[in-house]
Amino acid sequence: QVQLVESGGGLVQAGGSLRLSCVLSARALGNYNMAWFRQAPGKEREFVAAISWSNSGTNYRDSVKGRFTISRDNAKNTVYLRMNDLKPEDTAVYYCAANVWGGIGADPHEYRYWGQGTQVTVSS
Numbered sequence: 001q002v003q004l005v006e007s008g009g010g011l012v013q014a015g016g017s018l019r020l021s022c023v024l025s026a027r028a029l030g031n032y033n034m035a036w037f038r039q040a041p042g043k044e045r046e047f048v049a050a051i052s053w054s055n056s057g058t059n060y061r062d063s064v065k066g067r068f069t070i071s072r073d074n075a076k077n078t079v080y081l082r083m084n085d086l087k088p089e090d091t092a093v094y095y096c097a098a099n100v101w102g103g104i105g106a107d108p109h110e111y112r113y114w115g116q117g118t119q120v121t122v123s124s
Contacts, residue, residue, distance in 0.1 A: 033052050033104050048068065068082065095117045098113040
């Protein structure tokens with residue numbers, strides 16, 4: 001069984017920064033690719049960023065490139081999302097996701113395991 005727990009969300013003014021964390025707990029060892037998605041009210045869940053299990057590759061949606069950075073610490077089973085220069089349109093619930101034997105694509109169906117989400121609100 002795999003469990004993902006996110007933290008670090010909150011309320012921030014436009015132009016501010018936040019760092020989200022996601023801790024993965026699993027009974028079996030595995031090489032998990034990790035990703036962040038987000039969902040704003042009334043909108044579909046959308047891809048934000050992903051990182052390979054080996055830390056050798058990353059993928060970002062265009063609107064966050066240069067502002068967000070995904071990273072991971074495999075010793076701590078934790079993935080991070082550093083978000084700088086936040087904009088009101090970044091407001092959403094942010095979800096951590098993981099897969100094994102998959103890639104780091106933008107399709108949510110590629111990811112089998114999901115956390116409960118953490119709210120990020122950016123005020124203008």
